[in-house]
Amino acid sequence: MxxxxxxxxxxxxxxxxxxxxxxxxxTSFYHFWKSTGFCPPDPKEDIPKFLLSNEQRLNIALLGALPNNGLTHVRIHWLLNLLTHVYNFTYMDVFLSHLNNHDLAPGFELMGSSNQFIKFEKTGEFWRKLVKEIVKRYIVQFGVKRVSRWKFETWNEPDLKSYDILNFTLSEYLDYVVGCSSGLKEAFSGTKSTWKLGGPAGLFRDKDHPLCWGLLEACNGVLGGDSCPLQFLSFHRKGGGSSSGVLDGSFELLDLIRDRFAGLRHMPIANDEADIEKNWSKSLGWRADVRYAAMVVRVVAGYYKSIGERRKLKIEVLSNDNGFVNYHPFYFTQRTLFARFQINTTTPGHDQFIKKPAYSVMxxxxxxxxxxxxxxxxxxxxxxxxxxxxxxxxxxxxxxxxxxxxxxxxxxxxxxxxxxxxxxxxxxxxxxxxxxxxxxxxxxxxxxxxxxxxxxxxxxxxxxxxxxxxxxxxxxxxxxxxxxxxxxxxxxxxxxxxxxxxxxxRPKKFPRTVHSVTIFNVTWNEVLVTWKYKGKYANCLRTFEVENQSKCAGTRRRFTRINPSDTIFMSFHHVGKADRACERTRGDYRVRATDYWDRSGAYSGIISYP
Missing domain, CATH: 2.60.40.1500 (Glycosyl hydrolase domain; family 39)
Structure with missing residues (x-):
């Protein structure tokens, strides 16, 4: 039948x-596309303020709320600008803890701009010591298993003057790369864990890009009497307005590298800026709707079938640089995963995030x-x-x-x-x-x-x-x-x-228990609820049920479901019923998972807000 x-x-x-x-x-099907990224806006001295802002707390929380860890990495330019002095980690601790709390790992670009508090040097010894100190610190703080998931990467697009603010010569750049690799090696020494450093994160134009091509030339031969310091080869190929452009540009570059550098033919590859169109802030109608989502799927499928299966290359990561937060008046049409509205009609003002199809398709x-x-x-x-x-x-x-x-x-x-x-x-x-x-x-x-x-x-x-x-x-x-x-x-x-x-x-067991329920204040009578769920049969969940028990006077003290529609996302934006006398979002929250057979797991622990 x-x-x-x-x-x-x-x-x-x-x-x-x-x-x-x-x-x-x-054939093996590795989820290599679970990465996004963004660049904090200028001025660079305000990067700590931006990354620690409330809008970024909400942005990061939502990035980490996809089912099955739909996003695992966030690649951020100028992350080292969170250091106020060479070894003052106050701001970096706060930001990386927020990432970690939402099961996100950094795409950690080893780059920073000097300011009145810190001067980044060009010597390999400076970078060896700095990278070692950073990594050892977070191995202690988060555990070696977590930090080994991080994808470390050399200086972004080092041949562009807008990024190469240290003005590397080729020999200085190679010394810097070896220094970063040595720092990682020493930090992970004795842990029995692996780590990955990628590079050169470049555009690889035919001319005037001596640092990117020079690093591959050195890796293809012998660099400093040792093996190549890179564990994966990263590059940037965008599409010029089409998904086919991303694929064609990637294939052309990889074939060229394979022909010129035989020793790198089997190195894992990463296109960590595989965007359909360059210029994230350019307003384009298709970025607002399902056209963008469909093109993302097309690029993922094309990469797997043409690079993974036919060329037999391991794809370390395919990332869309779409973790930006839009600005007025382009709420949906910039290269973002959410439409962010800055509501200035409340005191204080606040941010509202709406999921775009580019996020939902993940x-x-x-x-x-x-x-x-x-x-x-x-x-x-x-x-x-x-x-x-x-x-x-x-x-x-x-x-x-x-x-x-x-x-x-x-x-x-x-x-x-x-x-x-x-x-x-x-x-x-x-x-x-x-x-x-x-x-x-x-x-x-x-x-x-x-x-x-x-x-x-x-x-x-x-x-x-x-x-x-x-x-x-x-x-x-x-x-x-x-x-x-x-x-x-x-x-x-x-x-x-x-x-x-x-x-x-049908699984033999009921769904597992939801954990790590977190409540973020959005504005009066509105909160964002997030949670975590991990399990072998997470794919078989029909919905999460979010329940609230209000603390307002005159309300019945019992839990009621507050998300009216089924959802497989691990977030819910809760708006309390209008009540001038009491903020209805105040109270207790709990979440549970329900599968295709209407079997529910145990409730999470109860979280009180505020």
Missing amino acids: HKKWTSNVHCAGYITLSYDVNSTKT SLLSLLGDRHLQEEATPSDPLLTAVATRRGRRRQSFVSVILAYGNETRSDEEAVELINVTLGNIPEGREWKFLVYQLDNVRTNPYQVWKGFGRPVFPDRYQRRKMREVEEPRSLNVPTTIKGPTLNLSLKLTIPSVHLINMCA
């Missing part, structure tokens, strides 16, 4: 995809498994990107397929295509259920809602609520039982759209 499930649309033509979910012909990518399933037929439509995965080589616990349909920056919601997806050879002996998530420009487009309200600079409570109602992927069905060894699905595709088919085998 076959399960047939179809959305409410009928069309003559079909795209057909078929997968054997129990196939032995799978939740869908996080649901992919660790083994890649081969398509039994190549998609016939070039606008379709498909990646099918499962968890485990043999006894898999879930299967997930992501489908992105898009024509780069163009949008055409009137064009409809149907796709038929067949998932066959489903293992017997366990109950399986499936759920389908969707992002499109009609039902999950807060930018469109904002425009419909007349593009308000200070959206009110009602307008913000309506935007938040469409900021996350929508589920097209309730968790539905699969009867038999085959699941057939017919889905409606519009340009742009992203779908995620998630299929789970």
Whole structure:
């Protein structure tokens, strides 16, 4: 008996995809794209103030609130400017602790600008001592396991004068790189843990980039009588306005490096500024909606299939430099993951964050498994990107397929295509259920809602609520039982759209307990609630249930659920009911997880606010 499930649309033509979910012909699928980044604004002496601001506390908290650690790293320029003196770590301690508390690791660029308190030198000995001191300090503070997750990197784009403020010569630059590597080696000595230093984080233009090319030349031969100090080769290739531009530019550079430097052919690679378009602050309409999300999926899939599978290179990281916070009047259209509104109609003013599709799509990518399933037929439509995965080589616990349909920056919601997806050879002996998530420009487009309200600079409570109602992927069905060894699905595709088919085998155990519930004040009667959840079957969660027990007089002292819609995100923006006499957000909070079988785990510990 076959399960047939179809959305409410009928069309003559079909795209057909078929997968054997129990196939032995799978390949490793490492989640290499879980990184974002940003550059603090000038002036550089104000970087501590910016990174420790309330807006960045909320930004970091939300970056860490994706399911399955959908983002693991945040790559930040000029991080060493948090030092007020060479070994004064007061500001750095606070910022890195906030990252760590939200399960985020820094992409730690070893670069800084001198000021009245600290002077960065060019000698390798200076950098050896500084890097060693920094890393040893945070091994003690966070543990070696945490710090070994950090991705250390040499000076960003060292051939550009806007970054190379120390004016390195090639010999000085090589000495600096060796010094950074030596500091890491000494800091981790005796820990039995590995560490990774990447570089040169460059643009690799053909001419006038002697530092980047010089480092590869040195690594290809012998550098200082030792092996290459880099564990991965990092570069920047943006797309010039298209996802295909990111891919083509990356392939061209990697082929050139492979031809010129045979000794580096097998070094892991990282494009940690793999953005569709340069200039983060440029206002572009497609950055606001699902077009951006679909292009992100296309780049991830293209990197895996063309670099991971065909070129057999390990991808250390693929990062979008989209962790910036927008400014007025470009609330949705800059290269960001959230639309941030600076509300100046309250005392004091405050920030409101709305999730953009570029952020929401990271939740869908996080649901992919660790083994890649081969398509039994190549998609016939070039606008379709498909990646099918499962968890485990043999006894898999879930299967997930992501489908992105898009024509780069163009949008055409009137064009409809149907796709038929067949998932066959489903293992017997366990109950399986499936759920389908969707992002499109009609039902999950807060930018469109904002425009419909007349593009308000200070959206009110009602307008913000309506935007938040469409900021996350929508589920097209309730968790539905699969009867038999085959699941057939017919889905409606519009340009742009992203779908995620998630299929789970019934776990033996109930969901685990939610932990690390944190409450952030946003403004009067509004809070951001975040939490953490880790478990083998996190993919099989239908929702988190957030409950509150108000402390206001006249209210019943009992917990009630406050998030009306199901969510797989680990955050909820709670707005209390209007009450001039009492702030309804004051009270106790707890969270629990519920799976596809409506089984709930134990509640988290109760957190009181304020």
